[in-house]
Amino acid sequence: MAIIRNASAHWEGSLMEGAGKVTFESSDLGTHDVTWASRATESNGLTSPEELIAAAHSTCFSMALSHALAEAGTPAETIDTSAAVGFKPGTGITDITLTVTGKVPGLDAAAFEEAAQGAKENCPVSQALKSVPITLEVTFTE
Numbered sequence: 539m540a541i542i543r544n545a546s547a548h549w550e551g552s553l554m555e556g557a558g559k560v561t562f563e564s565s566d567l568g569t570h571d572v573t574w575a576s577r578a579t580e581s582n583g584l585t586s587p588e589e590l591i592a593a594a595h596s597t598c599f600s601m602a603l604s605h606a607l608a609e610a611g612t613p614a615e616t617i618d619t620s621a622a623v624g625f626k627p628g629t630g631i632t633d634i635t636l637t638v639t640g641k642v643p644g645l646d647a648a649a650f651e652e653a654a655q656g657a658k659e660n661c662p663v664s665q666a667l668k669s670v671p672i673t674l675e676v677t678f679t680e
Contacts, residue, residue: 558571572584603619606656617641640654640676
C-alpha cells in the first residue's frame with residue numbers, strides 16, 4: 539500500500555495581484571505564503587513551487603545515494619545536496635541542477651561519481667521529473 543503525504547494550497551485573487559498559502563499537512567510544518575512575485579522574481583521571504591520541488595529533490599536524491607552506498611558496503615559519513623530549480627515565466631520549469639558533496643570512507647571519487655549518477659537517474663523524484671533536464675555536479679571529500 540502506498541504511503542500518502544498531504545499538502546494543500548489556498549489562493550485568493552488573480553495570478554499577478556493575488557496571494558496564497560501552502561500548508562504542509564502531513565508533517566504539520568506549518569503554512570507558508572506564496573505570491574506570483576515570489577515565484578517569478580525575488581522570494582522576499584516567501585516560498586514557491588520551485589523551492590518546494592528543490593527541497594523534495596535534494597532530500598530524495600540524498601536518501602537514494604545514501605542507500606546505494608550502504609548497499610554497496612560503503613556507507614556515507616556525510617552527503618550534502620542542494621537543488622536549483624530553474625523557472626521561466628511563460629515557459630515553466632526549465633532545468634534542475636543537483637549539487638552533491640560526499641564523504642565516504644573506503645570509496646574513491648570515481649566510484650562516488652558513479653553512485654551519484656545512479657541516484658540522480660533512479661531516485662523517485664528524479665523519476666517523476668523526467669521531462670526536465672537534470673544535471674549533477676559532484677564533489678568528493680576523502
